[in-house]
Amino acid sequence: MRVIVVGGGKVGRHLAMLLLDEGHWVRIIEISEVQVPRLHRYLPEEVVILGNGADPDTLEAAGIRRADVLAAVTGEDDANLVATTLARFEFHVPRVIGRVNNPLNAWLYTPEMGVDVALDQANLVGRLIMEEMSMGDMLTLVKLRKGQFALVEEKVDVRSPAAGKAISDLPLPSDSVLAVVIRKGELLIPRGDLVLQPADEVIAVVSNAARAELDALLSRVE
Numbered sequence: 001m002r003v004i005v006v007g008g009g010k011v012g013r014h015l016a017m018l019l020l021d022e023g024h025w026v027r028i029i030e031i032s033e034v035q036v037p038r039l040h041r042y043l044p045e046e047v048v049i050l051g052n053g054a055d056p057d058t059l060e061a062a063g064i065r066r067a068d069v070l071a072a073v074t075g076e077d078d079a080n081l082v083a084t085t086l087a088r089f090e091f092h093v094p095r096v097i098g099r100v101n102n103p104l105n106a107w108l109y110t111p112e113m114g115v116d117v118a119l120d121q122a123n124l125v126g127r128l129i130m131e132e133m134s135m136g137d138m139l140t141l142v143k144l145r146k147g148q149f150a151l152v153e154e155k156v157d158v159r160s161p162a163a164g165k166a167i168s169d170l171p172l173p174s175d176s177v178l179a180v181v182i183r184k185g186e187l188l189i190p191r192g193d194l195v196l197q198p199a200d201e202v203i204a205v206v207s208n209a210a211r212a213e214l215d216a217l218l219s220r221v222e
Helices: 010-021 035-040 056-062 077-090 104-108 123-132 208-218
Strands: 002-004 024-031 048-052 071-074 095-100 118-122 139-145 149-153 176-183 186-188 201-207
Touching: 002 010, 002 077, 010 095, 024 035, 024 056, 024 104, 024 186, 035 048, 035 123, 035 139, 048 056, 077 095, 095 104, 104 118, 104 123, 118 123, 149 176, 149 208, 176 208
Parallel strands: 002 024, 002 071, 024 048, 071 095, 095 118
Antiparallel strands: 139 149, 149 201, 176 186, 176 201
């Protein structure tokens, strides 16, 4: 995969390092002359390009016409949005990712601005902190479809409505699917006749809207 990273700050540098470790072709564009020598401490010299990632000539020199992905991760939303717009509509990059710095600007990161995926750090961290504050036992394993769905895990509580019942008898939310049940280290397929037992670990895919309903089914009755 050929990736162009716009912005050589901590986020861009770390992203470039991760991609290089995975064997991908990477170019990182950094506008600050002071920052370039610092990037050379971590990245090969040919990877780092001094220039403005919101300038078409700089993007062209970086090899954007052959890029599979552009990630605009500077600390300025204006620069990120110009880079994403150019990447999509001028150079037709298949996948475009933009970093949101100010959550108030998140509404601008749309397909009309060339953005396929907007990464809003403040929103993501804020929601993660709120989730960790929760007293529930449901654990999020992976976020899916920009957070609309999640792969979750929860142990069946002995006092829960689900304990001792067959899966076919459970009023599962319509926006949820049980993926697997782990019982004493054994992997069980969640067919309809499987009776859930206390301490079973249930792994499911669930929408945000149905999460609380699924949690109430598997956790203890207050």
